[in-house]
Amino acid sequence: MAHASVSPLDNGQVTGGNELPASIPTPPPPNMGPSPPGLEKENIELFGFRMGQTVNSGFLLLSIAMGRETGLFDALANFTEPKTSKEIAEATGLKERYIREWLGAMVTGQIVESNETSTRFLLPPHRAAFLRTGGFGEEMTLLAAALPMQCSVFDKVLxxxxxxxxxxxxxxxxxxxxxxxxxxxxxxxxxxxxxxxxxxxxxxxxxxxxxxxxxxxxxxxxxxxxxxxxxxxxxxxxxxxxxxxxxxxxxxxxxxxxxxxxxxxxxxxxxxxxxxxxxxxxxxxxxxxxxxxxxxxxxxxxxxxxxxxxxxxxxxxxxxxxxxxxxxxxxxxxxxxxxxxxxxxxxxxxxxxxxxxxxxxxxxxxxxxxxxxxxxxxxxxxxxxxxxxxxxxxx
Missing domain, CATH: 3.40.50.150 (Vaccinia Virus protein VP39)
Known part of the structure; x- marks a missing residue:
């Protein structure tokens, strides 16, 4: 892997702990995702649509956290063919009813795929490689799992x-x-x-x-x-x-x-x-x-x-x-x-x-x-x- 490059910063005079130096070259941010689109022409309808997407994604994160913590992503990643919720329950030792409801969030969130009758479920290989423990998306699933922990102190921060x-x-x-x-x-x-x-x-x-x-x-x-x-x-x-x-x-x-x-x-x-x-x-x-x-x-x-x-x-x-x-x-x-x-x-x-x-x-x-x-x-x-x-x- 390529080593991180190191570039010197301008060591200007500093007059106080909260003041900014006149000029500091800024390292580029990590390339972790796209920038948001321009919002200059946004109206109330478009903002409402964007808020709806945000709220939906927030709730989906809780189910993603559940998938990580229960080991369901790891279990699904090991399957090479679609499985029923009962088969998934038998393989994981978890309750089928809870798995079935969780799968609802995963299918509608376009993470897990199902057949037309919603009786068999499969985590596509490229998503499995991202979501499983130690996968390419380890940091993302960990951030998702942090959400329930933060929620536990919501009232205290409030x-x-x-x-x-x-x-x-x-x-x-x-x-x-x-x-x-x-x-x-x-x-x-x-x-x-x-x-x-x-x-x-x-x-x-x-x-x-x-x-x-x-x-x-x-x-x-x-x-x-x-x-x-x-x-x-x-x-x-x-x-x-x-x-x-x-x-x-x-x-x-x-x-x-x-x-x-x-x-x-x-x-x-x-x-x-x-x-x-x-x-x-x-x-x-x-x-x-x-x-x-x-x-x-x-x-x-x-x-x-x-x-x-x-x-x-x-x-x-x-x-x-x-x-x-x-x-x-x-x-x-x-x-x-x-x-x-x-x-x-x-x-x-x-x-x-x-x-x-x-x-x-x-x-x-x-x-x-x-x-x-x-x-x-x-x-x-x-x-x-x-x-x-x-x-x-x-x-």
Whole structure:
């Protein structure tokens, strides 16, 4: 696979954490879908039609999530000829009546095909290759499966809108979030982290080969650190996260794999031991985690102190512009804004001093913040098949 290209950004003067540098070359967005058509001639009828399509697609997503979580897509992908709902039930151990209703959504949603009497059903091979576990559409089905999880906190987020409501919704209310994030991230890590992402940074790969200390900030269930620890046995990895569930899952995996060069710690990023870790790490990895922090500027200041003089830091964040109007043509922008509203922004605001950056904080504001906290020689790239923009920084 082709390595992601890295192009230097303009390191202009920055006068404040919320101001944008005068000119920053913008990495192209990932090619994940078509741009919306022009809406300049839209009338109420056309808008109503578009809203109807949106609502219908939203409900269809719930059934797609059900197909992933029940294993029905995997089961259908293994069939080479049409099957009845009863045969599908027998093969999966699931209830036929529920399968039949689910198939109704899948057929009318043009995902599963049926005969004229709706008695036999088939998932076409090209759709099966996209929808099955580990398929080409893994990230899409994972996003669909995130919808029910977000719905579980709908009323809590709704209450936060009120002037006298709570500031945010704490992490503890997001059941299953760590499992979702680990699956979503691992889908990309397993394909690209070792094969082409690390090789796109020759200086980092060379340091990892020789042996350095690495910090994984907001490690979740540890997928990235475990892959790196296996690949680079001479390096030592410390991975931290605020979630008990995530850290416990990571520790269990390390025990199973008998890895001795990676340690997982439950720790708030604001509690990193500044004196003990000063200048310790040759590489810092912050993957989709900075925007969730209560105080990103304070965290980045700490990371700057923890990084060795010749060290490098990877910050991965959604490849968005910092201005809403500039994201109109960004594929899946509405998905990311909604995810930010329902999780990223509100979990940050749930802390008393949380700033609520959200995952659409954007390239320009993130660049300004990195420069403000002392990082330089900042290079940016769009990793292979990723929604993210990669900021590679030095001290």
């Amino acid at each position: 209450n936060c809108f009120k002037e006298d409501g709570p500031r945010g919704v704490p992490y503890k209310h997001y059941c299953g979030f760590q499992k979702f994030m680990n699956a979503c991230s691992s889908a990309w890590w397993n394909r690209h982290l070792i094969s082409d992402f690390i090789p796109s940074m020759p200086e980092v790969q060379e340091m990892l080969e020789k042996g350095i200390d690495v910090l994984d900030l907001g490690c979740g269930s540890g997928g990235a650190s475990i892959l790196l620890a296996e690949r680079f046995p001479k390096s030592t990895f410390i991975a931290i996260d605020i979630s008990d569930d995530a850290i416990n899952t990571a520790k269990s995996t390390v025990t199973e794999k008998k890895l001795t060069n990676v340690t997982f710690l439950k720790m708030d990023a604001l509690e990193m031991p500044e004196e003990k870790w000063q200048g310790k790490f040759g590489y810092v990895l912050a993957w989709d985690s900075i925007h969730d922090m209560a105080q990103p500027e304070v965290v980045l200041n700490l990371l700057h102190k923890c990084l060795s003089n010749n060290g490098r830091m990877t910050v991965m964040e959604v490849n968005a512009h910092s201005e809403i109007a500039q994201n109109v043509n960004m594929p899946f922008a509405s998905t990311f804004y909604t995810n930010s509203l329902m999780h990223c922004m509100t979990v940050s605001l749930a802390f008393e001093d949380g700033q609520g950056f959200g995952n659409m904080y954007g390239r320009q504001k993130l660049m300004a913040l990195l420069q403000l906290t002392g990082f330089n020689d900042i290079q940016t790239s769009v990793p292979n098949m990723s929604f993210n923009c990669h900021f590679l920084c030095s001290k």
